[in-house]
Amino acid sequence: MTLKIRHIATRFALLLAIAAVLPLLVYGFVSLISLQRGTRDSVITGNENVATRAAEEIRRYVTTNAQLLNALAANLQETELQTWQQERILKNYILRFREFRELALLSETRAVIASSSVRASTLQMPAHATLLLDGVAISPIRLDKDALPTSVFGIHLTRAGGWLTGELSLEEMWRMVDRIRIGGHGFALVVAPDGALVAHGDPDKKGLVALSRNMADHPMVRAVRAAHDPGPVSSEYTDGGVSKLGVATAIAPLGWTVIVEQPTAEAYANAIQLERQLFVAISVALLLMLSTGLIFGRSFISPILTLQRATQSVASGDLAARVAIHTGDEFSDLGDAFNAMADRLVELQESIKRQERQATIGRIAAGLVHDLAHPIQNLGNSSRLLVRDDLDAESRLSIRATVEREIESLKRFMDDLRHVVKPRPVERFLLEVNGSLVDVVEAMRTEGARVGVTVEARYGDEPLVIEGDRFALGRVYRNLMTNAIQATQVGGRVVVTTARNGDQVEIDVSDTGSGIAPERLQAVFEDFVTTKRHGLGLGLAISKRIVEQLNGTIGVTSELGRGTAFTIRFPARDNSNTHAAAS
Secondary structure, eight states, X not given: OHHHHHHHHXXXXXXXXXXXXXXXXXXXXXXXHHHHHHHHHHHHHHHHHHHHHHHHHHHHHHHHHHXXXXXXXXXXXXXXXXXXXHHHHHHHHHHHOTTEEEEEEEOTTSOEEEESSSSOOOOOOOTXXXXXXXXXXXXXXXXXXXXOEEEEEXXXXXXXXXXXXXXXXXXXXXXXXXXXXXTTTBEEEEEOTTSBEEEESOGGGTHHHHTTXXXXXXXXXXXXXXXXXXXXXXXEEEETTEEEEEEEEEETTTTEEEEEEEEHHHHTHHHHHHHHHHHHHHHHHHHHHHHHHHHHHHHHHHHHHHHHHHHHHHHTTOTTOOOOOOOSSHHHHHHHHHHXXXXXXXXXXXHHHHHHHHHHHHHHHHHHHHHHHHHHXXXXXXXXXXXXTTOOHHHHXXXXXXXXXXXXXXXXXXXXXXXXXXXXXXXXXXXXXXXXXXXXXXXXXXXXXXXXXXXXXXXXXXXXXXXXXXXXXXXXHHHHHHHHHHHSOTTOEEEEXXXXXXXXEEEEEEEOSOXXXXXXXTTTTSTTOOSSSSSOOOHHHXXXXXXXXXXXXXXXXXXXXXXXXEEEEEEOOOSHHHHHHHO
């Protein structure tokens, strides 16, 4: 019960916590979702802006150099210049625009006409140009001997004839990509239309450019190529076991792709921190509410616990238990009602005790009157007859026998009363059951014949030896046979049977009387319980105690209108010495 009450207190605390914190939990859950979405959108938008600006700078850088080459081509086509003049112009451009490492003017047959190099020029028109920008062909990016990226630009001189080529250093583009940093581990990379890695801002991955790493299978490259909208795209993916947030956009005129990627743990670090703070705040609030609920719940449940303990005390028989509840509410009224109930129970108990004592005294008095009236009356009648002078010797002997019989009945009655107050200890001796029954059966035959009931005995053939007290067992036999005779109508029969059943000896006393009702059958061995109209109801109770003291058992079966059978069972003693001692 205490455990259940504690569970009530716990449930009460949880109810308070749920009622108070549930709105906070719902709000926190919605806030977490909104925070996650908002943070993700904010981070993606910021990274998209970075990628868009980087793409614009790279586009402007390449476009500007293509326009410079276009301007130089226009200057070379407008005037008829000598070779040395053309070389001077080319060298001046190299000095002014240092992104160009070398400029060369080629004939239609690709022969070098003029060059900005002091040595013999090997610069040729790009044979596998991957891009055409404003009439300028751009070759794939390659690394020079210093491991720096370069590309060859070429333009056809339509009026003057021939080709103008220039080797452009893309080192500045690398620097632009290197300057793009997002957090501590967010970098940018540039991928060419054929999937070749052009630049990478992560110092640990710059070697991939020298290895001509193909990035065509990169998730962001595929996303850009699959997108119908030319704007930036974003996605989360795993690269090298690290979850990353990637944003990519295409450089429209060049066909290159700029990718900005950052580990999601870093990208969402602020959101994760806010989530943790919010989770801690909710947990602390929930803990506080649970603690408050438990404290308040215990104070609320305390009167119930007090009543529960007092109720258990009363149930165990302590009617002096009282409660002191001074909460000033319904619990106080309940405590007062409990105390009043306990007081009333004490009064009822005393009343019941008085009634039980009166009933017991009345039952004993009635039993005494019934059991003593007949013997006393017989003794009185016999005494009056004995004083008559005309009484012959034979009559005197008969009256004497009657007096002795009634005195013996009174002695048995007194012994029964004495046995109830102070049970007499039994002594165990080896005895033969059939022999212990003979005298009692013969005496009961006479008693049965007096009231018209036949008493029969059916003894077992083999010696039936047990450990018992002949006098105590004689009392048991007489009680059972007397009850059987009294319960049997005139012309009925009482049968005493002895037999061996396994390792036990059975003595059965059955009658053809009226039987005992099933609801009263289990109570026949209790003190002062009787199925007869008169009597104290001590015989069977005393018989049961004697049998159990001798390690035996006694049972009863009965059927209304057909009779009752009492069966006594004792452990059998088997060896020959035992039989001899019993004899």
